[in-house]
Amino acid sequence: MPYIIDGHNLIPRVGLCLDALxxxxxxxxxxxxxxxxxKKRVEVYFDGAPPGQSDTRxxxxxxxxxxxxxxxxxxxxxxxxxxxxxxxxxxTIVSSDREVIxxxxxxxxxxxxxxxxAQQVENAKFIAQSxxxxxxxxxxxxxxxxxxxxxxxxxE
Numbered sequence: 464m465p466y467i468i469d470g471h472n473l474i475p476r477v478g479l480c481l482d483a484l485x486x487x488x489x490x491x492x493x494x495x496x497x498x499x500x501x502k503k504r505v506e507v508y509f510d511g512a513p514p515g516q517s518d519t520r521x522x523x524x525x526x527x528x529x530x531x532x533x534x535x536x537x538x539x540x541x542x543x544x545x546x547x548x549x550x551x552x553x554x555t556i557v558s559s560d561r562e563v564i565x566x567x568x569x570x571x572x573x574x575x576x577x578x579x580x581a582q583q584v585e586n587a588k589f590i591a592q593s594x595x596x597x598x599x600x601x602x603x604x605x606x607x608x609x610x611x612x613x614x615x616x617x618x619e
Contacts, residue, residue, distance in 0.1 A: 464573060465504035467543060468494070468580070469536055469558035470527075471511075476559075476581035487529070491522050493584060498524040500587040506543070508536035537562050544570040 470490055471481060477493055479486050487509045494505050503524070510530045512518075517531035530539045537560055544551045544566050556567035557580040567574040575583075 464553060464555045466506070466580075467540055467554055467556050467572075468505060468507040469540060469556075469560055469563050469577070470507045470509040471536065472558045472560055472563075473507075473577045473580065476577040477584055487527070491525055491527055494525050495523055496591055497584050497587045500591050501583075508539050508543075510534065510536040510539070537566075541566040544572060 470487060474481050474486050474490050477490065479489050479493075483489065491507065494507060497503070498505050504526075505524060506526045506528065508528045508530060510532075512529035512531050514532065517529050520527050520529070528536075528539060530536050537558075540556065540558070540563055544554075544556070547554070547570065549571075551567075551570035551572045553572075555573040555575055556563060557575050557577060558564060558567075559577045564574050
């Protein structure tokens with residue numbers, strides 16, 4: 464199930480500071496790792512984007528929505544759920560905000576508190592760190608073996 468996340472609600476739950484200049488991008492990086500490990504699509508909403516900087520950006524499986532000032536992430540999430548219609552049931556909403564959770568319930572989407580999701584993020588970090596194959600490049604001998612194997616297949 465893909466996720467829709469209330470970004471500023473999650474930031475302090477994953478050990479980041481809302482006052483930091485690039486707290487949103489730090490969360491996006493954390494979510495990219497989570498998404499890679501869990502193979503899940505994520506949409507994250509941040510409100511308070513300065514004029515001219517409100518937009519949507521893709522980062523792999525992460526879609527970050529920077530909502531313009533004067534509109535809240537909560538409102539944007541509610542609008543997204545309404546636009547989804549019945550397919551909202553296939554999504555999990557992450558927030559500890561009562562209004563966002565009420566929108567999720569109304570749309571019949573699943574929901575998690577930000578604290579519950581933060582625990583899932585920690586579990587994904589643990590999996591990524593304990594995966595011995597993660598980031599391991601092939602040795603030159605392994606590459607040679609693979610090349611010989613594919614060359615042998617072409618000769619047959």
